[in-house]
Amino acid sequence: MQSYSVIAVTGATERKQLSVLCADQKFIAEAPVFLVWVADLARLDRVCELRGYTQVTEHVESFLIPAMDCAIASQTAALAAESLGLGICxxxxxxxxxxxxxDLLELPQHTFPIVGMTLGWPAKEPHLKPRLPLPAILHWENYQTDQDTALLDYDRTMAATGIYEGRQVSMPDKPEVMENYGWLEHSARRAARVVRAGMRTVLEKQGFGLK
Ligand SMILES: Cc1cc2nc3c(=O)[nH]c(=O)nc-3n(C[C@H](O)[C@H](O)[C@H](O)COP(=O)(O)O)c2cc1C
Structure with missing residues (x-):
C-alpha cells in the first residue's frame, strides 16, 4: 500500500534547524538535500474517506508496516544515490x-518521521566498515545461540580498524575505562543506555495506538 512519504528539504534555514534538532550534527546543514522518511498513513486516511471507510490505526502493526516501508524505500534510495556517485548518511x-x-515539516495526523538521510556529493571516498561474520547473522533452519566465536572475531576485527579512537561511548559508572574497547564494549554501552524514551507519547499523539 506504500505507506511512506519522503520530504526533501533543500532550504538552508530549514536544514540548519533540522541539524540542530538532530543532535546538532553539522553535516546535516552542509549537505544540499536532507530527506526525511515519514511513516505515512495520512494518505490512506484520504483513500478510506474517498471510498467510505475508516482506517484502523491503533495497533502495533499499523506502525510497523509504514516503518518497514520507510526502511525499504530509504535503503533503495541509498543504493540508487550511491550508484550515481552521490553519498548518503x-x-x-x-x-x-x-x-x-x-511541527517544522507540518506533518499531519497519522504520520511520523522514521529516519533522515543526507544526500550530496561526498568530499572523500568513505572506507567500508567490516561487516558482522555470516554465522552471527545467518541461522540455518532455526535460531543458533552459539555465536560467541563470531562475535569475538568481529570485536577484534573492528578494534583493529581504529574506528573507536576518540569515539568511545562513555558510561556513568565507568567513564574512564577504555581498555578492551572494541565492538563488544561499544555495542554493549550503546545498548545499555535509555534512548528516546518519550517517543511513544508523540506516536500516540500522531494517532498511532501501538496496542
Ligand atoms: C538507522 C541508522 C541511523 C543512523 N543515524 C546516524 C546519525 O544520526 N548520525 C550519524 O552520523 N550517522 C548515523 N548513522 C550512520 C552510521 O553511524 C554509520 O556511519 C553508517 O551506518 C555506515 O556504517 P556501515 O558501514 O556500518 O553501514 C545511522 C545509520 C543507520 C543505519
Whole structure:
C-alpha cells in the first residue's frame, strides 16, 4: 500500500534547524538535500474517506508496516544515490525531537518521521566498515545461540580498524575505562543506555495506538 512519504528539504534555514534538532550534527546543514522518511498513513486516511471507510490505526502493526516501508524505500534510495556517485548518511537522530520535526515539516495526523538521510556529493571516498561474520547473522533452519566465536572475531576485527579512537561511548559508572574497547564494549554501552524514551507519547499523539 506504500505507506511512506519522503520530504526533501533543500532550504538552508530549514536544514540548519533540522541539524540542530538532530543532535546538532553539522553535516546535516552542509549537505544540499536532507530527506526525511515519514511513516505515512495520512494518505490512506484520504483513500478510506474517498471510498467510505475508516482506517484502523491503533495497533502495533499499523506502525510497523509504514516503518518497514520507510526502511525499504530509504535503503533503495541509498543504493540508487550511491550508484550515481552521490553519498548518503542515515540520520536516526531525526527521532531525538520528533514533535519539533513534526511541527517544522507540518506533518499531519497519522504520520511520523522514521529516519533522515543526507544526500550530496561526498568530499572523500568513505572506507567500508567490516561487516558482522555470516554465522552471527545467518541461522540455518532455526535460531543458533552459539555465536560467541563470531562475535569475538568481529570485536577484534573492528578494534583493529581504529574506528573507536576518540569515539568511545562513555558510561556513568565507568567513564574512564577504555581498555578492551572494541565492538563488544561499544555495542554493549550503546545498548545499555535509555534512548528516546518519550517517543511513544508523540506516536500516540500522531494517532498511532501501538496496542
Ligand atoms: C538507522 C541508522 C541511523 C543512523 N543515524 C546516524 C546519525 O544520526 N548520525 C550519524 O552520523 N550517522 C548515523 N548513522 C550512520 C552510521 O553511524 C554509520 O556511519 C553508517 O551506518 C555506515 O556504517 P556501515 O558501514 O556500518 O553501514 C545511522 C545509520 C543507520 C543505519
Amino acid at each position: 542515515f540520520v536516526g537522530s531525526i527521532r531525538n525531537n520528533p514533535q519539533e520535526v513534526i
